[in-house]
Amino acid sequence: xxxxxxxxxxxxxxxxxxxxxxxxxxxxxxxxxxxxxxxxxxxxxxxxxxxxxxxxxxxxxxxxxxxxxxxxxxxxxxxxxxxxxxxxxxxxxxxxxxxxxxxxxxxxxxxxxxxxxxxxxxxxxxxxxxxxxxxxxxxxxxxxxxxxxxxxxxxxxxxxxxxxxxxxxxxxxxxxxxxxxxxxxxxxxxxxxxxxxxxxxxxxxxxxxxxxxxxxxxxxxxxxxxxxxxxxxxxxxxxxxxxxxxxxxxxxxxxxxxxxxxxxxxxxxxxxxxxxxxxxxxxxxxxxxxxxxxxxxxxxxxxxxxxxxxxxxxxxxxxxxxxxxxxxxxxxxxxxxxxxxxxxxxxxxxxxxxxxxxxxxxxxxxxxxxxxxxxxxxxxxxxxxxxxxxxxxxxxxxxxxxxxxxxxxxxxxxxxxxxxxxxxxxxxxxxxxxxxxxxxxxxxxxxxxxxxxxxxxxxxxxxxxxxxxxxxxxxxxxxxxxxxxxxxxxxxxxxxxxxxxxxxxxxxxxxxxxxxxxxxxxxxxxxxxxxxxxxxxxxxxxxxxxxxxxxxxxxxxxxxxxxxxxxxxxxxxxxxxxxxxxxxxxxxxxxxxxxxxxxxxxxxxxxxxxxxxxxxxxxxxxxxxxxxxxxxxxxxxxxxxxxxxxxxxxxxxxxxxxxxxxxxxxxxxxxxxxxxxxxxxxxxxxxxxxxxxxxxxxx
Amino acid sequence: xxxxxxxxxxxxxxxxxxxxxxxxxxxxxxxxxxxxxxxxxxxxxxxxxxxxxxxxxxxxxxxxxxxxxxxxxxxxxxxxxxxxxxxxxxxxxxxxxxxxxxxxxxxxxxxxxxxxxxxxxxxxxxxxxxxxxxxxxxxxxxxxxxxxxxxxxxxxxxxxxxxxxxxxxxxxxxxx
Numbered sequence: 001x002x003x004x005x006x007x008x009x010x011x012x013x014x015x016x017x018x019x020x021x022x023x024x025x026x027x028x029x030x031x032x033x034x035x036x037x038x039x040x041x042x043x044x045x046x047x048x049x050x051x052x053x054x055x056x057x058x059x060x061x062x063x064x065x066x067x068x069x070x071x072x073x074x075x076x077x078x079x080x081x082x083x084x085x086x087x088x089x090x091x092x093x094x095x096x097x098x099x100x101x102x103x104x105x106x107x108x109x110x111x112x113x114x115x116x117x118x119x120x121x122x123x124x125x126x127x128x129x130x131x132x133x134x135x136x137x138x139x140x141x142x143x144x145x146x147x148x149x150x151x152x153x154x155x156x157x158x159x160x161x162x163x164x165x166x167x168x169x170x171x172x173x174x175x176x177x178x179x180x181x182x183x184x185x186x187x188x189x190x191x192x193x194x195x196x197x198x199x200x201x202x203x204x205x206x207x208x209x210x211x212x213x214x215x216x217x218x219x220x221x222x223x224x225x226x227x228x229x230x231x232x233x234x235x236x237x238x239x240x241x242x243x244x245x246x247x248x249x250x251x252x253x254x255x256x257x258x259x260x261x262x263x264x265x266x267x268x269x270x271x272x273x274x275x276x277x278x279x280x281x282x283x284x285x286x287x288x289x290x291x292x293x294x295x296x297x298x299x300x301x302x303x304x305x306x307x308x309x310x311x312x313x314x315x316x317x318x319x320x321x322x323x324x325x326x327x328x329x330x331x332x333x334x335x336x337x338x339x340x341x342x343x344x345x346x347x348x349x350x351x352x353x354x355x356x357x358x359x360x361x362x363x364x365x366x367x368x369x370x371x372x373x374x375x376x377x378x379x380x381x382x383x384x385x386x387x388x389x390x391x392x393x394x395x396x397x398x399x400x401x402x403x404x405x406x407x408x409x410x411x412x413x414x415x416x417x418x419x420x421x422x423x424x425x426x427x428x429x430x431x432x433x434x435x436x437x438x439x440x441x442x443x444x445x446x447x448x449x450x451x452x453x454x455x456x457x458x459x460x461x462x463x464x465x466x467x468x469x470x471x472x473x474x475x476x477x478x479x480x481x482x483x484x485x486x487x488x489x490x491x492x493x494x495x496x497x498x499x500x501x502x503x504x505x506x507x508x509x510x511x512x513x514x515x516x517x518x519x520x521x522x523x524x525x526x527x528x529x530x531x532x533x534x535x536x537x538x539x540x541x542x543x544x545x546x547x548x549x550x551x552x553x554x555x556x557x558x559x560x561x562x563x564x565x566x567x568x569x570x571x572x573x574x575x576x577x578x579x580x581x582x583x584x585x586x587x588x589x590x591x592x593x594x595x596x597x598x599x600x601x602x603x604x605x606x607x608x609x610x611x612x613x614x615x616x617x618x619x620x621x622x623x624x625x626x627x628x629x630x631x632x633x634x635x636x637x638x639x640x641x642x643x644x645x646x647x648x649x650x651x652x653x654x655x656x657x658x659x660x661x662x663x664x665x666x667x668x669x670x671x672x673x674x675x676x677x678x679x680x681x682x683x684x685x686x687x688x689x690x691x692x693x694x695x696x697x698x699x
Numbered sequence: 700x701x702x703x704x705x706x707x708x709x710x711x712x713x714x715x716x717x718x719x720x721x722x723x724x725x726x727x728x729x730x731x732x733x734x735x736x737x738x739x740x741x742x743x744x745x746x747x748x749x750x751x752x753x754x755x756x757x758x759x760x761x762x763x764x765x766x767x768x769x770x771x772x773x774x775x776x777x778x779x780x781x782x783x784x785x786x787x788x789x790x791x792x793x794x795x796x797x798x799x800x801x802x803x804x805x806x807x808x809x810x811x812x813x814x815x816x817x818x819x820x821x822x823x824x825x826x827x828x829x830x831x832x833x834x835x836x837x838x839x840x841x842x843x844x845x846x847x848x849x850x851x852x853x854x855x856x857x858x859x860x861x862x863x864x865x866x867x868x869x870x871x872x873x874x875x
Binding site for chain 1: 723725726730733734737738739740741742743744745746747749750752779780781784790794795797798799801803804805806807808809810813849850851853854855856857858859860861862863864865866867
């Protein structure tokens with residue numbers, strides 16, 4: 001029986017969310033719960049020379065002030081950003097140097113303002129340039145990707161190509177800014193540590209806490225019942241959970257650490273800026289002969305994270321001569337980390353913009369250019385694709401969008417002060433999957449209970465896993481209950497890398513499939529406690545595949561550029577995806593559209609700046625860092641192909657959480673070029689840049 | 700605590716029920732709801748009036764509850780997402796519309812979006828214009844809420860998951 005998977009089932013936790021009863025990490029009112037407020041470093045590099053807590057401790061209601069002078073000593077974490085209040089070193093501005101614990105939020109805040117920290121400041125260096133003397137080639141880029149790959153003679157082939165594009169693109173630092181700031185509530189009870197945290201995966205949080213506090217894992221419970229978004233920034237434990245556990249131990253009280261919004265850019269990761277140089281060489285027919293994508297980015301002094309933005313160039317197009325390189329400089333900046341479609345989003349912005357430029361050079365339709373460069377196998381690895389329907393996405397998108405008959409000439413369509421244009425870009429995201437466990441139980445009342453430590457960060461994990469379980473059991477969806485979001489459940493990997501549903505779903509499928517077989521063999525009434533089955537996909541889900549596995553998509557945008565104000569408005573945004581089997585049409589559409597919305601922000605409004613003088617992100621809050629709002633969003637459509645791929649997992653699904661952002665910025669940028677004839681190569685496309693571009697063109 | 704001068708007795712009606720509390724003068728309505736009354740439906744996204752997640756209704760008008768000192772609201776009537784359906788078991792039509800449209804993902808901005816939308820409906824009915832209202836429209840007459848009006852009026856409520864199109868559809872569903 002297959003009835004549930006694919007259906008647009010309603011979110012299981014929907015009523016709680018619209019009713020305001022869904023509880024997030026700050027909302028567990030344990031008796032005696034105290035509140036904590038962090039104190040951030042005011043220098044970008046140096047040492048703390050003194051922490052004067054007298055005034056803070058005099059604030060009524062303040063219980064304790066923790067700093068490196070008195071905080072509990074922790075074991076050394078694998079992630080250096082979690083070694084909070086352990087030593088006087090300040091690796092970047094915004095690093096936490098103290099924590100005030102108080103009876104109330106107001107007292108904690110006032111206490112934090114009253115802590116006097118003195119520093120021995122050193123000269124800092126926070127500005128990335130492609131020629132920065134500290135730039136080096138790392139051993140690896142993020143995600144375990146090789147930093148450098150080279151095939152053939154890219155320089156020679158580029159030099160002798162009939163058509164050439166040699167361009168530089170820039171993507172600024174970007175902030176995840178989930179709506180729920182990073183928050184944890186911790187308490188100690190009989191030597192056990194109990195934590196509610198806002199995380200994409202509680203299993204990893206528990207592992208880290210066990211190490212830091214030298215506790216066996218079975219004495220720690222971490223739950224994340226509801227999580228107010230993450231977008232990568234909650235993919236690893238953040239300082240809030242360490243601080244909460246520390247403060248709870250010091251005060252003997254439950255403690256909530258809810259990070260103030262303005263702290264997030266400094267301590268919760270960011271998408272590092274990327275400086276791209278793209279060289280595309282092609283013959284007269286538009287076939288790529290050379291593809292060179294070189295990326296320079298920054299990381300912090302304490303942690304090497306290298307945004308792997310040249311990686312999609314290893315997947316996308318056939319070119320016999322190719323080179324992809326990542327370079328990085330370690331600066332006195334906050335530690336970068338994952339943000340939705342890490343690597344792919346900035347990399348594909350640059351690559352797909354350069355492809356548009358090449359199409360212009362060749363006088364060729366940009367879709368046709370991509371068709372001509374469709375590879376037979378994954379270019380870098382030589383592996384066959386498990387499935388690849390990029391061209392079908394482009395064709396289907398072209399049909400739905402009305403691309404045919406488009407006048408390719410830039411800067412020729414006017415409507416009063418508006419210039420109009422359309423653009424297209426391809427998207428890709430790798431198929432990721434990790435081992436997971438799950439348990440399924442048949443109960444006497446005819447219902448089933450499926451348990452796995454998945455995390456629902458808004459993707460609808462509860463719902464889709466119940467659908468997978470129901471089909472494997474061959475029962476109606478409403479008879480399957482699901483429990484997620486706690487380390488008390490069978491262990492499971494994080495919600496990240498667009499891998500959650502594939503990983504958890506595989507284990508749920510296997511557990512339910514096994515239970516169905518047990519039930520088929522069972523005679524007579526079920527035992528009192530029901531009938532159980534468990535699954536562990538270790539060794540199966542993580543087995544090396546002989547195939548290159550990626551989702552693909554095509555993005556189309558229509559823009560109007562105001563020649564008076566420089567404002568870009570996106571009138572239409574359309575995405576078509578080939579992402580395997582879509583398991584829940586309703587929640588999948590929301591994810592695709594959400595990704596495209598974030599892509600629109602990346603294209604037009606989102607951008608952060610490292611202030612050279614203070615070593616701080618200038619746009620650190622939601623008043624200065626402009627995420628898209630209702631009025632920015634016109635028509636957004638997401639469609640998908642019925643893609644069958646038996647080489648993925650039992651559901652046949654690819655991840656869908658990230659690909660929506662991937663092609664959107666280039667599609668919009670290409671549309672702005674089509675509208676104006678101006679090629680802007682630095683995001684975001686804000687009115688000042690657009691107006692300057694228009695003025696330059698007129699001149 | 701010995702600092703009674705920093706606290707005042709304040710009475711608020713919240714979701715129809717009166718509450719008299721001794722309130723720290725620094726306490727904003729959002730923290731009073733969440734910490735003193737345990738009504739955590741209103742969310743703290745920024746604490747600075749930048750995101751709208753804390754939106755509730757005070758005397759029928761939508762406000763960023765993180766920007767209002769609770770002590771200044773003595774005698775006010777506050778409605779939070781928990782109180783939208785009144786005493787009934789049935790959710791408010793907007794809550795139902797949000798469910799049916801899948802107008803949310805992580806759910807953190809959702810109570811604010813819903814309360815804000817309730818406020819929008821009342822403002823439009825009362826003839827309050829917005830930035831996109833036709834300047835030739837008669838003053839004081841109800842404003843018709845088309846898509847542009849809804850988007851403009853809800854733009855103080857951020858949604859990082861990008862549920863905006865579905866939210867606008869959900870609001871359209873309940874326009875009389």
